[in-house]
Amino acid sequence: MSLEYKVVETSDVTAESLEEILNEWTRAGWTLDSMQFAMRDASKRPAMAFVSFTRSVPDSE
Secondary structure (H helix, E strand, C coil): CEEEEEEEEECCCCHHHHHHHHHHHHHCCCEEEEEEEEECCCCCCEEEEEEEEEEEECCCC
């Protein structure tokens, strides 16, 4: 088995949009790996979020 990665990028960084991303991809069999935020210089609110997921896939022969 090996790992496959999925990265979802969003500029709508709200609790609702992040919750929607998490629910959608975990329902599809992915496991949350990490969440990173890109900050704006003039604001304390993130400009973007990158949510990464993993899942196990069989090795190709």
